[in-house]
Structures are given as structure tokens and as C-alpha cells.
Amino acid sequence: MVFITEELVRKKAEHNEGLIGTLEELSLHQEDVEKIEHLNNWCKNLQILYLQANQISKIENLNKLKQLQYLNLAINNVEKVENLERCESLEKLDLTLNFIGDLESIKSLQANIHLKDLYLTGNPCCDYEGYRDYVIAQLPQLESLDIKKITRSERIKARQNLPEIEKRIKNYQEKHRRFREEQKVRHLLKNSSKLTDEEFWQAVAENSPETRMEISKRQKKTNRNVDIDCEQKIKKTARLFDKTGRPLNVNQAKLKFTFSDDDPEMFVLDVALYKYLDTALVDIDLQPIYVKLTVKGKVFQIVFPEEVLVEKAAALRSQTTGHLVLKLPRVNYKGLLTKPIKLKESKSLDKEKQPRNANEKTTEFLEVTGPDKDMDFSKIVENNEKVRKLGFEDNPEVPMLEYG
Structure with missing residues (x-):
């Protein structure tokens, strides 16, 4: 038996920050609740209450819910309408698919003057001849019954035929009462x-x-x-991730392996698979930070120290040992320059500037490319002559300027 507890109500009141004293709407459907209790003391401000699809057999303990406007008790075990007189704000009542056979019990709803919509579809009382007219005549405040709007002509006709319908309803109710007694006995005998x-x-x-x-x-x-x-x-089942979603190292398959990170360019994982194991029985799930191998339903998973390039990784299987080798290029590997820039010496370099021995360093000049006229030495000589005419003379004590 499931009870309505404070913990359950607070859990369903998450939209109200867990506060139940100011709760205006509460849904306790499909909780296997068998009895209505505590709500009239804990949640006096309730306006909407969902209790459908439970095991409730009696309407009770709702008398203090003065602001309750909508009560849903569909798909329960209710056999009688009762104890709702003090729910003075009630506008909508859903009793679909219950076991209400005592149709006269709806008279208790006459005190609910604001009641507009009533649902009794799927109850035994709906099979009584004159059922709709009886309900309409007894509850003049209703605007619709079983989703069907009540017309003015229906209301007049129901009032006129009420005395005759009442006798008929009583006979149906008596038959239903005897049927229910026999039904209970059959259930007990059947056990x-x-x-x-x-x-x-x-x-x-x-x-x-x-x-x-x-x-x-x-x-x-x-x-x-x-x-x-x-x-x-x-x-x-092996636990592959922690609570935060980070992968874990797992060797459920109990395979021997080696993981090499000596190479700055890539990681190398060598897993000792069974020599005669069919490769079709091995499933590889490679991710940037881990790899998971499923071998005959068992998991081998290892986490990498840093990210790898999945698209450039390679998996090789040895035909002699059966080992599986994974080559995993590192994302952070930048590589080295394999082709250094070659510099060419300028042809204008004086012989005096040539190295006297092999250990002496020389000044190297980058090869200049461009149109031939840019390298016309006659112009250079002409320019030097102009400089001399302006009064500039070479001073042998001043070191020669080098370009490079």
C-alpha cells in the first residue's frame, strides 16, 4: 500500500520550490495511492488536484480544500460520490472509469453550486436507463455532462420526467448492489x-x-x-565512466597490453589479443581521449594522456602473434623542419673576404631575384663616381660596409 507522505508531496512540488503550504496545483497520478489523506491539512491552497490512475476506493479528507476548483479521480475504485460538499469552489469533477453504481449519491453535489462539468463515463451507472436525465435534473448547476453540453430543452424534459426516472434508477441500483455482493463472494471463492x-x-x-x-x-x-x-x-557490466562522464580505464577482458608514449609524434598501443581470435569478434571504438575494445562481449578501455587524431590513426593486426597494434598520432605534435633554407653566396664577394681556413666563418648573402636591370653594375659604378665628385673620398681606415 502506498501512502501520501510529505516527502512525496514535496517531490511533486518542485515547480513551487518544494513548498507545500502555498501549493496551488498537485499531481499524484499513477502513484498506486489507495487512500486520500493529509492534503487538506498540508495544502489548503490547492486549486487543482490530479489523483487519476491510482487505487483510491473512497473520496475523503478533502473537506478543508476551500479553493479546490478541479479534482481528477479518473481510473480509480470509487463506488460512491461523497464528502465533497465543503469544497465550495469546485467547478470540475472527473470520475471517469470508476465503479460508481450508486447514482443517487450524486445528490451530495447539489451543495457545490459552482460545479459546471461532471464526467461519469465508464461507470456502471451510465448503463442505467434515464441516467443522463436523472443527473441533469438533480444537478441544475451543471453546464455539461460527459463532455456533452446540456441544452435548455434537456433540462426541462429531465425535470418533468424526474419522478418516473427516480423509480427506475432505484431498481437499477438495487440490482447493482446484489450483483456487487455476488461479485465479492466470487472473488473470495476464486482466491x-x-x-x-x-x-x-x-x-x-x-x-x-x-x-x-x-x-x-x-x-x-x-x-x-x-x-x-x-x-x-x-x-x-563494467563501469566505463564516472559520475561526471569522464572515461575510466577498464580491462574486463583481462588482456595484456603495452602503451608506449616515447615517440613525440604518436602513441602506440599493443594489445595481446588471442592468436586465433576472429577479427570480426573485435569492435574498436576510438575517441579523441580514449579507445574502447569489445572482445567477445567484454570491454578493454584505456584513457590517453592527451588527445589523438582519430582520422589519422591506424589499427594493425599481427598474423603471427594475433596482437592488435594501434598507432595514434598526437594532436599537439608540431613536428620539426626537415628542409632548412639554403643560402647562396654572392658572386660580388671579394676574394679578400674569403675564409683563410675552414674554421673561419664567412658572411653569406641571400640570392636576390628580380629583373636584370636591377643588378646592372655599371650603374653602381656611376653612382660611386657621383659620390666622389660631391667630395666624398674613400678612407681606408673606415671599415667597409657589408650588406646581407
């Missing part, structure tokens, strides 16, 4: 709780609150078994 799951699901079950409860219990039991199986599988 479906002793049936195996296979026998239970193959049996033809009656539509009753007892059957719905039994179905819910069987489903919860099945779900628990599935959860246990999943937990066991998770425990057996």
Missing part, C-alpha cells in the same frame, strides 16, 4: 491471489475494484522483479 501469474493473466477476469487491485499488485511485483534483474545486470 485469485493463489493463482500463478500465467494462470491469472489467462483467466477471464470480471471488471471490479478487486480485480483492478489484484492487477495492480501483480504489475508491481513484475516491475520489482524486472528492476532486480536490471540491477544485477548493471553490477555485472
